Amino acid sequence: MVKTMSSGFKMMKWTRTARAVLSIAASLFVIHHPKLLFGQQPQAPSGTPIYSVNAKYVNGMAPGYWPTAGSGLTLQLSAGTAYCGNPPLPVSYPGGSLALTANTTNYVYLDPANNCSPAASASAFTPGKIPIAVIVTNATSITSITDVRTWFTPQPCATSSAGAVNCAASGTNQNIALTPSGNGATLVTNLMDKGGQVFNVKSYGAKGDGATDDTPAFLAAFNAAVAAGGGIVYVPPTTSCYLFNETLNLTGGASGLAYQVIFQGATGNFPNGSKICGNTGNSPIIDTTAMGGVSFRDLVFDATVSGLSNPSEIGYLSGRSASGVSGQENKIQDCTFKLPRHTSGSVVSYGIYLYGVEVQYYERDWVQADYPLVVTATNHFGLNSTLDPWGSGSQSETQDSFIDMELESAGLGPAAYFEGTSDMTLTGHSWNLSQSSSYSSSLFQYALDFEGNNSSMSVKWRQEGYPGFLYVNKNLMYSTIEGTTAPGPTPPLHAVEFTDNTSVIGNDVFRIGDGYAAPSSNYFYDATAASPNGVYALDTVTFSCGVEQNCANIPISGYLMDVHYSGSAGNALPAFTTAAFGTLMHFPDSTAQIRYGVGAPSGSCVTPSLFLRTDGGSGSTLYVCENGAWVAK
Incomplete structure (x- = not known):
């Protein structure tokens, strides 16, 4: 009995101890984890609509801005918070009143252009503005309020x-x-x-039936994404296409804009995919002048569909505005552009046209046009944005990447045109549809065209259908050009043609392979097409000639220094010729030179210049400049 009482006493004591420990633990839990006990959302007061509390951003606006009638033509608005600005940030509104117009329908909205302050208009809501209410008034008072908050x-x-x-x-x-x-x-x-940041274009009125102009619906979906601080504009697949009768205006205006918005297609270039039919004529399908941060993925832009009344001649246009603003960080990935192609006439189509833009990314895109890709610092072809007019003159055109591109043309222009650019990366393949017949001399002869002064170009390319690989018309500096040239309808002109006798080709490496069955008798690297022909200088340049029996034939009017070539054993020595005298080396601390040429030198010279006679004629082969005159040694 005693043992039993003792056991029971011990059990009671243990139970009290356990309860004490649990009590202490619970108190500690309350102290250190208050959110778990007191972090519930506040409840709405009795009779208050649930949407008046517990802020949740919808269409750019949190609950608040509750519209009620004040005296006369005054509308009262409760306090609220909106998502506004560039970049969008929460903006608080303390509540207040708004004067309305008599005898009309007042459309009350939050104005993003004015820090999301409430405003009223007598016309309908426009894209980008956040609707609050539709208010009908008579001469002296408010007659009805329709709440249109989301x-x-x-x-x-x-x-x-x-x-x-x-x-x-x-x-x-x-x-x-x-x-x-x-x-x-x-x-x-x-x-x-209902993804929080996904905006389906069909929810904004797009039909995708190939007959209805869906441009306004795409713009409305874009504006909704912008108002939400960014997101995905989803383009569902369709058995027809989304018709654009006007340009999708994504321009940035005088100060420029930058948004994180992605236009996302469903299946890319597959049947019944996310296709947009371009029916905009001489205006582009898309214009992103002065706009940044916009991407396009898995979409088809097609202006070759039968039945279009005004097929687009420009796919994607982006440039530097007259106020000097250039969009950055725009991307086009896994998209297709199909523009009409021509082999003659004055009508020219452009796939992607960039003027004075920077830091752009294009990956795995398939572009069909007369000029599939144009990247220019001077707007060489004179295009312009009618929505956000461009500036003029030479602009910075730098740091663009074009990766795994497929560029197709019919020979009216090159596959890729670069002019006045720097820090460019280009990889991929080009195909010329005119290759199936004898290639006309009126068509452009080269797959790639470098005009003006280009530097820091990184090119890895394969071309088919053009007789030549690369056309260089001016300076090319600090660049690596690699690739192959495949059989075309006629023997190749040259792999590379240099066409400006004032140009400097410096610090460049050319590694171009030849896909022809037999070596061509033409020179692989040539500079004889221009008049006067040649280049001014070859300075630190490497030529790879593959199996070509004739490697290089480049007249030089200035100087030649540190030039290398490589190829098979059958390669002939490069022919770096001059019309008069050439320069082998400049001395950095003076105007003295080491020169070479045919015949004896003439004219004045700078001491201590040297001249090497190369024709093997009688007399001395070495001349030294002494006191301003050449002296045979």
Whole structure:
């Protein structure tokens, strides 16, 4: 009995101790984890709509801005918070009043151009502005208020296997539906159907039937993404296409804009994919002048579809505005541009046209046009944006990447045109559709065209269909040009043609392979097409000639220094010729030179210059400049 009482006493003592420990632990838990006990969302006061509390940004606006009638023509608005500015940030509004116009319908909205302050207009809501209410007035007072703020109210709905929605039904296997109130949007049948930052163009009126102009719907979806601080504009697949009768205006204006918005297609260049039909004529399908941060993925832009009344001649246009603003960080990835192609006439199509832009990225794109790719620092072809006019003159055109591109033309222009650029990367393949017949001399002869002064070019390219690989018309510096030239309809002119006798070709490496069955008798690197022909200088240049029996034939009017060539044993020595005298080396601390040429030197000279006679004629082969005159040694 004593033992039993002792055991019971011990048990009671242990129980008290355990309770004490649990009590202390609980108190510590309360102290150190208050959020778990007191972090619930605040509840709405009795009779208050749920959308007036618990801020959740929808269409750029948190709950708040509750519109109520004041005295006379005054509208009262409660405090609220919106997402506004560039970049978008939360903006608080303390509440206030707004004067309305008499005898009209007032469209009340938050104005992003004025820090999201409430404003009113007598015309309908426009894209980019955040709707609050539609107010009807008479001469002295407000007669009706229609709340058009966007909010969500939960409502149980059942969906049948056929997709019909019955929100009055109840039972098992229900989805939770979100019925947008106040803006007339369509029912969302499942929570997962409404991504927080995904904006489906069909939700904004796009039809994708090939007949309705869907440009306004795409712009509305873009503006909604901008108002939300960025997101994905989703373009669902269609059995037809989304018709653009006007340019999709994504320009940035005088001060420029930068948004993180992605236009995302569904299946790229597959049947029944996300296709946009360009019916904009001489205007581009897309214009991103002075706009940054916009991307396009898995989309097809097609102006070759039969039945278009005004097929687009420009796919994508981006430039530096007259105010000097250039968009950056724009990307086009896994997209297709199909523009009409020509072999004659004055009409010319451009796939991607860039003027004075910087830091752009293009990857795995397929572009078909007369000029599939144009990157120019001077707007060489004279295009312009009608939506955000460009500046003029020479601009910075730098740091653009074109990776794994497929460029197709019909020979009216080159596959890729670069003019006055720097720090460019180009990899991929070009195909000329005119290769199936004898190549006309009226067509452009080279796949790549470098005009003006280009530097720091990194090129790895394969061309087919053009007789030649690269046309260089001016200076080319600090560049590596690699690739292959495949059989065309006629024997190759040259792999590379240099066409300006004032140009400096310096610190460059040329590694171009030859896909022809037999070596060509033409020189692989040549500079004889221009008049006067040749270049001014070859300075620290390497030529790789492969199996070509004739490597290089380049007249030089200035100087030659540190030039190398390589190839098979059958290569002939390069022919670096001069019309008069050439210069082998300049001395950096004086104007003295080491020169060479045919015959004896003439004219004045600078001591201590040297001259090497190269024709093997009688007399001395070495001349030294002494006291300003050449002296035979």
